Amino acid sequence: MLYFEIFKFKFLRFLTYPLEIAASVIKRLIEIIFLVFFWSLVIKSSQSQIEIREIASYFLIALAVGDLVMARWGGLGSTIGRRIKYGEMSKFMIKPIDLIPHLYASTMGTVGMRMILSLVYFIVGIAINPPTSILGISLFVLFFINAFVIAFAFNIILGAMYFHLSDASGIKNSIEHMSRVLSGALVPIYFFPEKIKYFVKLTPFPSMIYGPTNALTINSFNNQVVFDLGVAFFWSITFTIFAYYFWSYSIKRYEAVGI
Amino acid sequence: MHIISGLIQLKDMKLSEFKESLLDRLVILKASIVYTFQQETAYWTNNWANILSTTFYTISMLIFIDVIYANVDSVAGYMRNEMLLFLFVGQISYYSSWLIHSNLRELIEDVNRGNLDLLLVKPTPSLFYVTFKKIKLFSILRDSIPPMMAIAIVTNWSSLNLSFVNVFIGLVIACLGLIVAHVIHFLSTLPVFWLGESTAILELSEHFEYNVGKIIPLEGYGFNFQLVFSTLIPVLISTGFASSVMLGKSNPLLLLIWSLIITAVFLFVRGVSWKKALKAYTSASS
Numbered sequence: 001m002l003y004f005e006i007f008k009f010k011f012l013r014f015l016t017y018p019l020e021i022a023a024s025v026i027k028r029l030i031e032i033i034f035l036v037f038f039w040s041l042v043i044k045s046s047q048s049q050i051e052i053r054e055i056a057s058y059f060l061i062a063l064a065v066g067d068l069v070m071a072r073w074g075g076l077g078s079t080i081g082r083r084i085k086y087g088e089m090s091k092f093m094i095k096p097i098d099l100i101p102h103l104y105a106s107t108m109g110t111v112g113m114r115m116i117l118s119l120v121y122f123i124v125g126i127a128i129n130p131p132t133s134i135l136g137i138s139l140f141v142l143f144f145i146n147a148f149v150i151a152f153a154f155n156i157i158l159g160a161m162y163f164h165l166s167d168a169s170g171i172k173n174s175i176e177h178m179s180r181v182l183s184g185a186l187v188p189i190y191f192f193p194e195k196i197k198y199f200v201k202l203t204p205f206p207s208m209i210y211g212p213t214n215a216l217t218i219n220s221f222n223n224q225v226v227f228d229l230g231v232a233f234f235w236s237i238t239f240t241i242f243a244y245y246f247w248s249y250s251i252k253r254y255e256a257v258g259i
Numbered sequence: 260m261h262i263i264s265g266l267i268q269l270k271d272m273k274l275s276e277f278k279e280s281l282l283d284r285l286v287i288l289k290a291s292i293v294y295t296f297q298q299e300t301a302y303w304t305n306n307w308a309n310i311l312s313t314t315f316y317t318i319s320m321l322i323f324i325d326v327i328y329a330n331v332d333s334v335a336g337y338m339r340n341e342m343l344l345f346l347f348v349g350q351i352s353y354y355s356s357w358l359i360h361s362n363l364r365e366l367i368e369d370v371n372r373g374n375l376d377l378l379l380v381k382p383t384p385s386l387f388y389v390t391f392k393k394i395k396l397f398s399i400l401r402d403s404i405p406p407m408m409a410i411a412i413v414t415n416w417s418s419l420n421l422s423f424v425n426v427f428i429g430l431v432i433a434c435l436g437l438i439v440a441h442v443i444h445f446l447s448t449l450p451v452f453w454l455g456e457s458t459a460i461l462e463l464s465e466h467f468e469y470n471v472g473k474i475i476p477l478e479g480y481g482f483n484f485q486l487v488f489s490t491l492i493p494v495l496i497s498t499g500f501a502s503s504v505m506l507g508k509s510n511p512l513l514l515l516i517w518s519l520i521i522t523a524v525f526l527f528v529r530g531v532s533w534k535k536a537l538k539a540y541t542s543a544s545s
Binding site for chain 2: 016017019020021023024026027030031034035037038041042045046048165167168169170171173174175177178180181186187191192193196
């Protein structure tokens with residue numbers, strides 16, 4: 001309940017400037033419209049059988065998943081980083097609250113409008129190209145949970161880097177730029193050349209966005225699905241363990257003056 | 260006789276006023292460059308990781324282009340190397356615009372907190388000062404050279420249909436496009452004078468310019484969109500127009516004249532809007 005109040009407070013603060021909300025919404029719409037427009041140009045020039053409807057649905061769902069799990073822009077990581085950089089962690093540490101859930105609720109409140117819009121994207125994406133099997137929906141749920149766990153741990157790791165570097169934004173941005181391409185947020189992974197695709201799929205990035213998005217189109221349970229699920233499970237376990245130990249180790253290095 | 264000598268005197272007065280105002284502006288420019296350089300190099304190890312960020316961004320874009328061209332021969336009539344030139348011009352214009360872009364965010368903050376009074380009471384040209392308050396020469400050069408070199412290295416320049424005249428006109432158009440893009444961003448900061456906040460509106464204009472102008476080439480748009488994005492919201496000039504002219508895909512003189520007219524109109528709008536915004540400015544400080 002406390003964390004919901006934190007979320008609500010942050011969200012309501014954003015509502016003070018209605019024109020700003022409108023600008024944020026239009027910004028997100030522009031992003032998706034021109035990404036789909038660009039890919040429609042690519043499809044027109046290619047021999048592939050993919051329809052514009054499919055690619056529009058893919059990007060709507062991919063951007064929605066990326067935003068909902070915070071894989072696309074590292075929202076929680078940025079909040080943690082900012083708090084550490086400006087020595088603001090102290091005021092949360094002395095309170096009887098859990099630090100990570102507090103920071104998560106605070107981030108969710110700040111980007112509440114983004115999350116609402118992501119849900120709209122997701123619904124529109126599903127409406128344009130609905131999943132054709134129960135298997136696809138079940139796999140989506142599995143992949144989505146994995147994506148959430150990986151992205152959550154990923155955000156903690158990115159944020160905890162600020163304990164070790166005075167300003168880790170450059171390194172954080174570098175990883176996010178690579179993630180944008182390799183996660184499938186900018187290019188569906190099936191467009192990658194065959195040999196590169198195999199290596200890209202072994203990295204944790206596709207499990208955060210491409211995995212759940214692609215799951216909705218799966219109609220049969222085959223070796224490829226088992227492989228993708230295995231990779232996703234592997235990274236969710238590895239990242240969670242690493243994030244836990246890295247956070248526990250890093251927080252001991254925190255220094256700040258006053259609260 | 261008296262009228263002629265009066266006119267000459269008036270002309271001399273205006274000339275000396277013009278010289279004085281030009282000198283004032285040069286002094287501001289010099290001070291801005293020196294001050295920003297001192298600020299950027301005071302903790303100069305702090306932001307070296309930004310090079311990593313810009314380089315990785317470029318690498319990700321190069322992968323993006325390679326993946327696309329592994330599936331198609333051309334996009335909107337642009338072959339792989341032409342698309343790399345488009346990316347190169349887009350990145351030059353992006354980094355150039357960021358030389359003074361942070362001033363817009365500072366303007367929003369100054370108006371929001373009522374700090375603009377401190378500027379307005381000074382005997383300086385206010386619009387010029389807020390535009391060139393900081394000129395980030397050092398950090399932009401530092402962050403842009405490695406990624407630009409990466410694009411230059413992977414581009415097969417000999418396969419491009421480039422001529423000196425087209426490249427020169429393209430560069431002039433790119434400069435005009437930069438001015439226009441700056442005015443668009445500047446206009447999107449001004450709502451702060453009435454609303455108290457305009458960060459998201461500025462971000463929207465940045466996002467719009469990037470997505471419309473720097474991802475899709477001019478030829479990718481139909482005629483109606485080309486018209487809208489080169490007149491009403493002219494975000495195609497700095498990269499779309501410039502690279503199209505450099506590659507010989509469009510009439511250079513037509514686009515140059517078009518860009519000149521749009522730049523003049525937008526500069527005029529900028530001046531008028533600034534005056535209106537200042538009239539709306541209220542603050543309890545000073």
